[in-house]
Amino acid sequence: MNSGSSPILAAGDACLLRVGAVADDRGERPGPWLVRVLVDRFGGATISEIQSDRSAAVDLDRPGAVLVPAFVNAHTHLDLTDVGIRPFGGSFDAWLEMVMDARPRTAEAIRAAVVAGVRLSRAGGVVAVGDIAGAPGSSPELAAMFALDESGMGGVSFMEFFAIGARERHGIDTVHTAFDGLPASRNVRFGVQPHAPYTVSNRGYAAAAAIAGTHGAPISTHLAESPSERRFVADGEGPTRDFLERLGLWTSAEEIGVGEGLSPTAYLARAFGERGRGVVAAHGADLSDEDIELLAQLHATVVYCPRSATYFGFDLAVGAHRYRDLLDAGVNVCFGTDSIINLDTPDRISPLDDARLVVRRDGLDPVTALAMLTTYPARGLGLDPAKFRVEPGSPIEGILCLPTDEGSGRGRLAGVFENGAAPEVLTLAAGRAVNDLPATRGDV
Numbered sequence: 407m408n409s410g411s412s413p414i415l416a417a418g419d420a421c422l423l424r425v426g427a428v429a430d431d432r433g434e435r436p437g438p439w440l441v442r443v444l445v446d447r448f449g450g451a452t453i454s455e456i457q458s459d460r461s462a463a464v465d466l467d468r469p470g471a472v473l474v475p476a477f478v479n480a481h482t483h484l485d486l487t488d489v490g491i492r493p494f495g496g497s498f499d500a501w502l503e504m505v506m507d508a509r510p511r512t513a514e515a516i517r518a519a520v521v522a523g524v525r526l527s528r529a530g531g532v533v534a535v536g537d538i539a540g541a542p543g544s545s546p547e548l549a550a551m552f553a554l555d556e557s558g559m560g561g562v563s564f565m566e567f568f569a570i571g572a573r574e575r576h577g578i579d580t581v582h583t584a585f586d587g588l589p590a591s592r593n594v595r596f597g598v599q600p601h602a603p604y605t606v607s608n609r610g611y612a613a614a615a616a617i618a619g620t621h622g623a624p625i626s627t628h629l630a631e632s633p634s635e636r637r638f639v640a641d642g643e644g645p646t647r648d649f650l651e652r653l654g655l656w657t658s659a660e661e662i663g664v665g666e667g668l669s670p671t672a673y674l675a676r677a678f679g680e681r682g683r684g685v686v687a688a689h690g691a692d693l694s695d696e697d698i699e700l701l702a703q704l705h706a707t708v709v710y711c712p713r714s715a716t717y718f719g720f721d722l723a724v725g726a727h728r729y730r731d732l733l734d735a736g737v738n739v740c741f742g743t744d745s746i747i748n749l750d751t752p753d754r755i756s757p758l759d760d761a762r763l764v765v766r767r768d769g770l771d772p773v774t775a776l777a778m779l780t781t782y783p784a785r786g787l788g789l790d791p792a793k794f795r796v797e798p799g800s801p802i803e804g805i806l807c808l809p810t811d812e813g814s815g816r817g818r819l820a821g822v823f824e825n826g827a828a829p830e831v832l833t834l835a836a837g838r839a840v841n842d843l844p845a846t847r848g849d850v
């Protein structure tokens with residue numbers, strides 16, 4: 407079995423393989439199948455044909471595996487990879503302080519962490535990410551954005567910033583300056599990420615929307631993650647206010663724009679107006695019916711990070727995640743990992759393991775789970791969903807073989823989510839020019 411450190415197939419390879427089934431967001435096709443794969447010079451591929459098994463001699467024989475498209479991890483923090491897996495001590499504020507303390511601060515250390523994160527992502531079958539380039543100091547830091555762009559990984563690198571209370575003006579000014587000074591990207595798109603409704607004011611969110619409008623940049627944010635976030639936004643009270651007071655940032659509820667009884671989602675929608683269309687909202691755990699309607703109106707993508715929610719205990723504090731209600735309302739929902747700190751897989755960063763948690767816990771339909779790993783996050787990040795489908799004759803961004811437990815009676819794809827094995831990476835695109843990935847973000 408491949409260790410995951412590098413794909414089995416190289417650029418230019420042709421390969422005939424036998425698999426037990428083929429699956430994508432449209433369904434599972436039970437085999438066995440013979441699949442002919444041609445790898446292009448970027449590591450992407452074309453599946454030239456899929457035919458029924460005639461016991462031909464094959465280059466790779468995986469009769470127990472399901473062939474699927476590569477994954478997209480729509481929310482992660484690769485610059486925290488070198489912090490490693492850490493236990494949660496029980497206090498979110500203390501955890502945030504730990505991260506601020508432990509995160510890399512020099513450009514060199516940040517670059518090394520992102521490179522390590524890209525390696526672990528590829529080991530997890532991930533070909534594109536929504537990566538948050540964190541701000542270790544008081545201003546946005548570009549090293550993580552450049553490192554991702556140079557890595558060959560696809561997707562979006564979001565410039566994170568904080569702008570609240572006493573530091574609001576500074577936060578807004580520095581993110582504008584930093585974004586205006588960005589060079590053209592090669593492999594990823596550059597986006598902007600106001601950190602969260604408890605660290606970015608109304609005016610900070612409006613500034614992010616203005617940057618998105620000016621530069622055509624995608625926007626991401628953390629949203630509706632915890633009860634303390636809801637309390638802070640609605641009442642301007644609670645542990646989050648205490649935290650801001652300790653940091654010397656708190657000014658007044660009126661000045662910051664909280665304390666008006668709004669939910670975090672309503673706060674976001676009010677600050678964005680029309681300009682927040684297509685926002686990628688990480689978590690979206692604490693949502694009312696009205697919030698779900700607002701997210702649908704914003705054409706938002708919600709990135710559900712189930713291992714993160716479990717790690718922090720937010721799934722118990724705010725109740726079961728409403729991903730099914732969001733999907734029913736027409737909101738694009740996908741899986742993300744959040745940072746490695748909250749994961750349980752030291753050898754990979756893959757939303758596959760988040761999907762496994764949900765399929766096992768909730769009995770989520772495996773085809774929907776696969777969509778939430780491929781075409782849905784692709785759409786959320788402005789990638790072409792067609793490149794995350796198994797379609798003979800059409801280019802695909804990567805191909806994985808997923809080992810499966812047989813005998814479940816629910817089909818091979820269901821078995822993929824019942825075991826904990828690493829994906830076997832046949833090929834993943836790398837170094838493809840960003841312009842080759844047409845933006846199709848927008849309508850869900």
Ligand SMILES: [Zn+2]
Binds near residue numbers: 483745
């Ligand atoms: Zn996050």
